[in-house]
Amino acid sequence: MNNRYLPLLALIGLLLWPGIVRADIQYIDLTNPFLRKIPIAVPVFKALTPNGNEQELAAPISDQVVEMLNFTGYFKSLDRIGFLYDPRSGGITRTELNFGNWTTVGAELLVTGGVSVLGETLELELRLFDTFKAEMMVGKRYRGVIGDQRKMVRRFCSEVIQVLTGHPGVFDSRIAFVSTVAGNKEIFACDFDGTNVRQITRNSSISNFPHWSSDGRYLAYTSFKEGPSRIVIRNLQNDAETTLNYKGVQIKPSWVPHRFEMAATLSFTGDQEIYLLTGDGKMIKRVTNHAGINVEPTWSPDGKMMAFVSNRAGTPQIFVLEIESQRMHRLTYQGRYNTQPSWSPKGDRIAYSSMDDGRFNINVIDIDGNDPIRLTHNQGDNEAPSWSPDGSLIVFSSTRTGRSQLHVMTAFGTDQRRLLVMDGEQSHPNWSPNIPQ
Amino acid sequence: MKSKNWLALALAMVLAVTFLTVSCAKKAVEAEPAPAPAPTVTTPTDAERQAAEAAERARLEEERLRAEAAAAQAAKAAFVNENVHFDFDSSALTPRAQQVLRAKAEYLRANSALRVVIEGHCDERGTAAYNMALGERRADSAKAFLVNLGIAENRIGTISYGEERPIDPRSNEEAWAKNRRAQFVIR
Numbered sequence: 001m002n003n004r005y006l007p008l009l010a011l012i013g014l015l016l017w018p019g020i021v022r023a024d025i026q027y028i029d030l031t032n033p034f035l036r037k038i039p040i041a042v043p044v045f046k047a048l049t050p051n052g053n054e055q056e057l058a059a060p061i062s063d064q065v066v067e068m069l070n071f072t073g074y075f076k077s078l079d080r081i082g083f084l085y086d087p088r089s090g091g092i093t094r095t096e097l098n099f100g101n102w103t104t105v106g107a108e109l110l111v112t113g114g115v116s117v118l119g120e121t122l123e124l125e126l127r128l129f130d131t132f133k134a135e136m137m138v139g140k141r142y143r144g145v146i147g148d149q150r151k152m153v154r155r156f157c158s159e160v161i162q163v164l165t166g167h168p169g170v171f172d173s174r175i176a177f178v179s180t181v182a183g184n185k186e187i188f189a190c191d192f193d194g195t196n197v198r199q200i201t202r203n204s205s206i207s208n209f210p211h212w213s214s215d216g217r218y219l220a221y222t223s224f225k226e227g228p229s230r231i232v233i234r235n236l237q238n239d240a241e242t243t244l245n246y247k248g249v250q251i252k253p254s255w256v257p258h259r260f261e262m263a264a265t266l267s268f269t270g271d272q273e274i275y276l277l278t279g280d281g282k283m284i285k286r287v288t289n290h291a292g293i294n295v296e297p298t299w300s301p302d303g304k305m306m307a308f309v310s311n312r313a314g315t316p317q318i319f320v321l322e323i324e325s326q327r328m329h330r331l332t333y334q335g336r337y338n339t340q341p342s343w344s345p346k347g348d349r350i351a352y353s354s355m356d357d358g359r360f361n362i363n364v365i366d367i368d369g370n371d372p373i374r375l376t377h378n379q380g381d382n383e384a385p386s387w388s389p390d391g392s393l394i395v396f397s398s399t400r401t402g403r404s405q406l407h408v409m410t411a412f413g414t415d416q417r418r419l420l421v422m423d424g425e426q427s428h429p430n431w432s433p434n435i436p437q
Numbered sequence: 438m439k440s441k442n443w444l445a446l447a448l449a450m451v452l453a454v455t456f457l458t459v460s461c462a463k464k465a466v467e468a469e470p471a472p473a474p475a476p477t478v479t480t481p482t483d484a485e486r487q488a489a490e491a492a493e494r495a496r497l498e499e500e501r502l503r504a505e506a507a508a509a510q511a512a513k514a515a516f517v518n519e520n521v522h523f524d525f526d527s528s529a530l531t532p533r534a535q536q537v538l539r540a541k542a543e544y545l546r547a548n549s550a551l552r553v554v555i556e557g558h559c560d561e562r563g564t565a566a567y568n569m570a571l572g573e574r575r576a577d578s579a580k581a582f583l584v585n586l587g588i589a590e591n592r593i594g595t596i597s598y599g600e601e602r603p604i605d606p607r608s609n610e611e612a613w614a615k616n617r618r619a620q621f622v623i624r
Contacts, residue, residue, distance in 0.1 A: 360564070
């Protein structure tokens, strides 16, 4: 995996121009960034060298920028047919551009790009402009080998989102999930946008509930490969696995943010209780203490609180426990089946699955249990929400296409679309933190 | 002394000869129509009758064994195939479930060497992790019932498959009811 990116060590991102970004200008309103999408123009990039296939590379690379920026849900990318000006026939820098051409077609942001090829070396220079202010906001030059363009585009998009929101976005994250494409349920992972799918486990058994550690180095999951369900901790750097050894059932591990510790359900006492374990499965302490079912721990970003599902109220409902004080409150009251809580990386909300009329839908609720909002409606069963590392998107499984497949939506439920097309059924997605590569 | 013995011996011989002559005469009269082969005929008839009887006994025994085996097979099949069913999101034993478990206990008592694993299963409607726990609770409540009926605890193992192994893959009430089960597997 690392070898593939070795040439990229030579990749250099250069600031082309000191962009002037004023703090008082808020491009993306983070209280609901999806309410108004920013119109953005990304004309086809310009070949800057006459050496080879830069012309053929330019169009797909500019499309890749459009797709990645669209994925965030923040933008409305304008149709190139309406553009008054084609930078391929002119310049791509601030002084060469006439921003009136872009404000006229409604673009508030403009991305221009230049592609240079020298032997195996590929160089991209990419710029983001505020068309109304006629200012460059991001200017970067990336150098690598041909084939590295996706990585360069990803870096540029991270810069764009950083400038517009103050956060790096989701472009360095991956999504682990369960798929039956190989016959049995095995764990797979793909890039944030559903590309670059790889099979992680080959257990020829049922493997379920993948969960990334916050440094992205470990993936914990539940597997039946040894008979009863066992929690397996996989080191993604050397593929070494540790299988936990506790009597009874072992269910759905959840890493504590920024620590080599996890919570998981074990039943060696006879009841399914949640325990805090070290990252290699040694007992630290018992966390829940109630006869009955206690499953699906999920941590607040500071690791001080844990939400989980318990049937102590008669039906499966979500509870929030403050670990140190042991103070606990029930989070969900609407409906008779609320499970699969997922704590937002921003800390303020919890997404979960709620069954109503025999159908599952994704809801979000604030930490005090106020304002539950349903995000999916009348489209099959929608389950297993997991937040993107910046808290702006939610990946989930849905049967709206007739079989369980992965879908993505914004944190406000807008822009629902399928993440990837794959044979078999896909379920239990877990979005990784940004893992710098 | 010696002459007295001889006399007795001679007398005995005479008597014996007389007896033999008499009996031979009687027998000759009775056995006149069927002479020499007679004994060889009656003896096989006896053997045949005995053989037939033996065969009949064997057949009956075989039939009994077959019936017994069939009954055992049926009892085993019932033991293995009859599942203990549960209500949605519940691991409580219904009266019907208890009835099924009593029959299981009887079978386990009659087959004291038998060891079993109780698999706990759920329908597809809940969510997977919760159902892993629920499946275990179903297997555990079936086991606890049997232990209360006197079956040794170490003869019964449990495992939960949650909603991963439905016996009816359809998505309707009938399938769901079938899939919410504790299933017995002989080790």
